[in-house]
Amino acid sequence: xxxxIIQRKWHTTAEVAAMLGYGLSKTKMLVLTGEIRSIKDGxxxxxxxxxxxxxxxxxxxxxxxxxx
Numbered sequence: 001x002x003x004x005i006i007q008r009k010w011h012t013t014a015e016v017a018a019m020l021g022y023g024l025s026k027t028k029m030l031v032l033t034g035e036i037r038s039i040k041d042g043x044x045x046x047x048x049x050x051x052x053x054x055x056x057x058x059x060x061x062x063x064x065x066x067x068x
Contacts, residue, residue: 010039010046019052030055 011019016036017027030036037051 016047
């Protein structure tokens with residue numbers, strides 16, 4: 001028997017908040033303002049893993065540029 005591992009394709013706002021170490025309200029505001037991209041799935045917002053990576057990379061780049 002072969003087992004299949006299903007990789008997460010997207011995350012909830014609460015999951016992203018936990019990943020980033022942010023509060024839920026801050027994360028929701030980042031999504032609302034477009035700082036973290038998201039997609040609408042019915043009444044819910046979902047965040048693709050690459051959107052989280054884009055946000056983190058952008059913040060790191062901004063911090064590095066500010067330190068220079």
